[in-house]
Amino acid sequence: MNVLVTGSSRGIGRAIALQLARPGGKVLINYLQNQDKAEAVAEEVRAKGAEAVVVQGNVRSEPDLKRMAKVFDRVDVLVHNAAIGALKPMEKLRTAHWDLTLESSLRPFWLLTKLCMDRMPKGSSIIGLSSLGSRSYVPGYAAMGAAKGGLEALTRQLAVELAPRGIRVNTVCGGLIDTDALQHFHEGDKVIAAAKQLTPLEGRLGTPEDMAGAVELLTMPQAGWITGQILVADGGMSLL
Numbered sequence: 001m002n003v004l005v006t007g008s009s010r011g012i013g014r015a016i017a018l019q020l021a022r023p024g025g026k027v028l029i030n031y032l033q034n035q036d037k038a039e040a041v042a043e044e045v046r047a048k049g050a051e052a053v054v055v056q057g058n059v060r061s062e063p064d065l066k067r068m069a070k071v072f073d074r075v076d077v078l079v080h081n082a083a084i085g086a087l088k089p090m091e092k093l094r095t096a097h098w099d100l101t102l103e104s105s106l107r108p109f110w111l112l113t114k115l116c117m118d119r120m121p122k123g124s125s126i127i128g129l130s131s132l133g134s135r136s137y138v139p140g141y142a143a144m145g146a147a148k149g150g151l152e153a154l155t156r157q158l159a160v161e162l163a164p165r166g167i168r169v170n171t172v173c174g175g176l177i178d179t180d181a182l183q184h185f186h187e188g189d190k191v192i193a194a195a196k197q198l199t200p201l202e203g204r205l206g207t208p209e210d211m212a213g214a215v216e217l218l219t220m221p222q223a224g225w226i227t228g229q230i231l232v233a234d235g236g237m238s239l240l
Contacts, residue, residue, distance in 0.1 A: 007082030015208035023049030069115035122166030160230030175234030202236035
């Protein structure tokens, strides 16, 4: 199985790359700046018996996306994980913040899919990563919430358009996940405390591995009749 995961040098992307590494398979590890971390993930992938290819690339750059799309002759799983954006209250957002967020978190979901789809055989899978901020208020999440909401809408559109090719498109929507990104949240301590209190299952934040497990579920043959869906993995937080 050949797997391409954007933003896979750390956090959720790293967990997904490791979860989907299979003996005899190939995994593209994409990073923006930290090559050492990307190489470390590649070594972990290789330890699981898969081939790892490390590719530096900015998902905002069309030439970089074209390079990534051409690495493998066949792409069985494409995971859109990379997300760069401004976490600021609406009145403090600048136009550049807004453009950065949508260009890195939403546009690649369409563009990299378009670039890869001719290399994706019947039965392959495209998976996006979203969050509960796409559907409910999170402090400082205006730009990112808009990008994630757009990603969920695009999931449904792409699922129908790619169905004749036998390609499935789904998205995993996570609760608050324990990654480095939490350091940049507006009122982060309050958000974390509230998330724990509002999560019925174990009263904790989600982990990158929780998200990776949900992504893996959607790639399995048993999920072959599931497309255009948003799978919520949040420990029940959205139920309250």
